[in-house]
Amino acid sequence: MIRLLICDDHAVVRSGLSMLLNGKYQIEVVGEASEGDEAIALAVQVKPHVVLMDLSMPHGKDGLTASAELKKLMPDVQILILTMHDDEQYLFQAIKAGASGYILKNAPHEELVGAIQAVAAGEAYLYPSATKKLMSQFMNQHSHTPADDEIFNQLSEREREVLGWLAKGYANKEIAQHLFISVKTVEAHKSNLMEKLGLKTRPELIKFALQKGLLHFEDE
Structure with a gap:
């Protein structure tokens, strides 16, 4: 409960x-x-x-x-x-x-x-419009560096997929269902991502994913 x-x-x-x-x-x-x-x-x-x-x-x-x-x-x-x-x-x-x-x-x-x-x-x-506002704020306040590109290029294709789903706010179980993998595998990818990218919070993750073009939203 x-x-x-x-x-x-x-x-x-x-x-x-x-x-x-x-x-x-x-x-x-x-x-x-x-x-x-x-x-x-x-x-x-x-x-x-x-x-x-x-x-x-x-x-x-x-x-x-x-x-x-x-x-x-x-x-x-x-x-x-x-x-x-x-x-x-x-x-x-x-x-x-x-x-x-x-x-x-x-x-x-x-x-x-x-x-x-x-x-x-x-x-x-x-809620959806809040997510867009948050990401817009990060776009206006932050820019990526060449070091970001180097780190991003080291990510596997699967890690990039998991990064995109995480940044959109999906839970581990939902990501596992979308990608046809286990929840434990999603958790392992998430842990590896945070360590490789040096990130600690979801807003930081959203910022990075947005900069790399991993987030796409349909018009409401």
């Missing part, structure tokens, strides 16, 4: 999410908080796998500050931002604060469940 802590300043939202998720989809709601400090204190007590965190909580500590503090205190907890703000500045700040995912409140409940499951499994989750 995925142990989930919900943090939102609206009691109706917390209650609705709890009714929607608790005891379903292998999710157990282990606590509810109305602001950031309460969420941090409660997380220490109930030890959730995932914290579903609202950004704007005017009557207490905001979600960004709480996320950053919680990640320092409990590095293994995964934070999924649930917000009404479809704004790239909030997105970038959430990632910097240590969030593993970012989803809008108007998303279908199936998408929310998938996002919770993804971050609980150690994957990152961004």
Whole structure:
């Protein structure tokens, strides 16, 4: 079961999410908080796998500050931002604060469940337009070097395929199904990629894959 802590300043939202998720989809709601400090204190007590965190909580500590503090205190907890703000500045700040995912409140409940499951499994989750915004930001801020080309040329064809799928946000199991290989093989390729490229985070991986032309998105 995925142990989930919900943090939102609206009691109706917390209650609705709890009714929607608790005891379903292998999710157990282990606590509810109305602001950031309460969420941090409660997380220490109930030890959730995932914290579903609202950004704007005017009557207490905001979600960004709480996320950053919680990640320092409990590095293994995964934070999924649930917000009404479809704004790239909030997105970038959430990632910097240590969030593993970012989803809008108007998303279908199936998408929310998938996002919770993804971050609980150690994957990152961004809704499609957020992914495009993130990659656009990296395009504008970063350029590759000849050393990048040399490293990229050392990757095998399979490693390049796995890199592309990872950068698009697919989970290891989904990549394994697409490429007809085992999950363990995907994990091995991922580990080798991170070591060869000297990368530590998914945003860095997205940046590198984008520079190498490995990401292609259909127009919505």
